[in-house]
Amino acid sequence: MIYVVEVPEHAAPRAWFAYDEADFARKVAAGDTLEPWEIHDQLTARCLLEDMGHAEVDALARECYPAICALGDSHGWDTALYRADHLLGAGVLSAEPVSETAAHEAALAARGGLTCVYHGDRDAIGAFEGADPRIAGPAHWHARRALYEQLVALEVLADDN
Template structure:
């Protein structure tokens, strides 16, 4: 499981979990102003044109100069990555962007979050291994994580 503690600026921390990467992506996208493909996508310049009903060539170059420029610069079938929260709106690049990095950037855009990719790290954070949850100023975030871990029977409720 993946455990998340959202830390909205000036707001109350909120903890939640996802069963796996697919569930995590779905939950992040459900409350994000951007579409799933804007949050993270891997495509090619040829595929972008195909979505618009075109193939590379002169008519497409005139009608879709930005996509045609991507194809000319990187090749029509080169994988291109998009992650608007990470790279900027509508930016495609050749260097791989992991879906996890793109989703973490989406959560950061909302004010920040602590993401624990497994139970061991989440329990460790609750026990003080993550300074973002340690100490008196962060007690609400730590308490939110505790409540989530108890609800999932990861920790016993000894209170």
């Protein structure tokens, strides 16, 4: 399980969960202004060129799509390129790997306020018990309470209160 606590600047904290990385990606994308492939994508320069209708890297392809051809020439036509607009900037492709998790966590962070993501029951329980300084202490009681309620709803914790 993946647990998320969102603390908007001017609204009550809320907690939610995802079953796994695919569910997390789907739920993040559902609440984002960008398309899922803008949040995270992995492709090659060859695939980009083929998507534009050019099966070959010829003079016409180089004339029509110089930026794509420059990517293919500099990184290799079959090298994985990553897109993660919230991390890299709009439309930027990088040969440096970007994990799907990092891209989706950046999408959550771009919404503003505080966002805490916990991968697994142990991390979420620890955060509720005060192990995460971002939501520890009296000032963050509402955020911890939202996480507690989510953990109880999923029967990870017993409702003792």
